[in-house]
Amino acid sequence: MRDVCVIGIGQTPIGELWEDSLRDLAYRALQQAVDDAGIEKPDALFVANMLAPRLSSQAHLGALIASHVGWRGIEATTVEAACASGGTAFQAAVRAVASGMVDVAAVCGVEKMTDATSGSITAALATAADADYEGAHGASFVALNALIMQRYMHEYNVPHECFAPFSMTAHANAVNNPNAMFRKEITLETYMRSPVIADPINLFDSSPISDGAAAMIVCPLEMAADLSKNAPVKVLASATAIDTVDLAGRINMVDLFAARTSAQKAYEQAGLGPEDIHVFEVHDAFSVMAALSLEAAGFADAGKGVDLAQAGEIAINGRIPISTMGGLKGRGHPVGATGVYELVDLVTQLRGDAGANQVRDAQIGMTQNIGGTGATVVTHILARGI
Structure with missing residues (x-):
């Protein structure tokens, strides 16, 4: 090969x-x-x-x-x-x-x-779920992610405001991306006052x-x-894993098994570990997914992904910068194109062309692209100078 x-x-x-x-x-x-x-x-x-x-x-x-x-x-x-x-x-x-x-x-x-x-779009997005076990009962894609977020908050005793840094970071990074949809920072107050879409997911928890x-x-x-x-x-690793399409079929709703498995496969292919990754483009379609991806990829223990965000470690100058050009929340989420946008953003970082959003000395980066509520997950590791 x-x-x-x-x-x-x-x-x-x-x-x-x-x-x-x-x-x-x-x-x-x-x-x-x-x-x-x-x-x-x-x-x-x-x-x-x-x-x-x-x-x-x-x-x-x-x-x-x-x-x-x-x-x-x-x-x-x-x-x-x-x-x-x-x-x-x-x-x-x-x-x-x-x-x-x-x-x-x-x-x-x-x-x-x-x-x-909006009705046509909602129905179309719902096809990412299980038509027999979820769609037939009227579950929208946002509703399914709301179930995940509710379970996460319950399981780990996490208040809703702890998810705010994911959205705030994405919007802050999008300001300097001329191709981003939302080039405007938001505050904690703005996040907390935004309308609820499907409890507990509010407007700023969700990608556009x-x-x-x-x-x-x-x-x-x-x-x-x-x-x-x-x-x-260079492409160091390319790995995919799947899980059940329906949430009810999973062993643990707040463990992204496919994300964890694909990340492990990618690390093995590249001969690397989480400590070697300088930038991580996550699939932050919903803020809870950003937390779960950080945990699945080995950057935080279960229930501690929000702690990384609270500590500022996901910012451009943090320990593991994510969504560096705005992510799905700030840059936008044209669903079929999102995985390629993530990779384009990562290549931009590794080339040193990210301008004000450049992660210092970024040589190795990872992307994780999630299909459905975690049924298909593709992880890539790319590098320059290796």
Whole structure:
């Protein structure tokens, strides 16, 4: 198997992009990525998306987007794993290159959500849950995460305000990200006074509905110098694990088993541990998920993820900076694209291009992309100079 690296990245701003179509968003992100890499076109394209068949009445995105970009004749496929689609598509691209089946692969995560009605979006997002055991009973995706947060607060005796630093940190980091949806800091008072969506989740515990696209170019490490002027960012690990889709089927609702298992696999692949990670892009779709990810990845004991946040250790200058460009809460959460945005943010950090949000001496970083309430989790570890 060949070592794989990232040589190009691209992204659109995230927001309510009513004037941009799904294919146009993908085009913009992919064009940026190939321009950044300095290549003409890839051998294969992996498109990450969750909701287009329901919200845009459009499937067959691999061929649609590849042909729209002008890449007729290449391989192209669509990857869906709920909110973990982006990380899963990147893993597919990495494996294709590592195996030698292709030399240059492109990944594009794209989602168009805001053109639809709120009811349609809620119903579409609920397909990430178990249709028979959860959806049939009217459980929305927010409601399921509210159950997790309620259990966490009960199990560990954690008051609601202890989750505020996750949202406050994400918003503070988003201020310096020109592509973020919410470039405004919030206070503890703002957090506590925000309306409840599904008790105990309030407006600032939840990531926003949004549109956007992000893209990456990967190739064999041995070919990077010939293909691109950019210093390569090496993929040290790519690992996935699954759990039951329905919450009721899990042994412990506040132990993200798939997140813990995929992180352990990734550490083993890379020959590293939590102490070696300089930056961690978490899947903070809800603030409780940020806490659970920190615990599952070994940065805190069970029930202590909130303590890291309270102590300021998740800030840019903290022990384990998270959501460094705003995360899902501040940057936005176009669900099928989110895993790719996380990876683009991490590459930006490892290149030293994060500006005011740069984590000092960041050489090794990790992303964790979560599908559903933790049913599919993809963990990646990337590095520069190794």
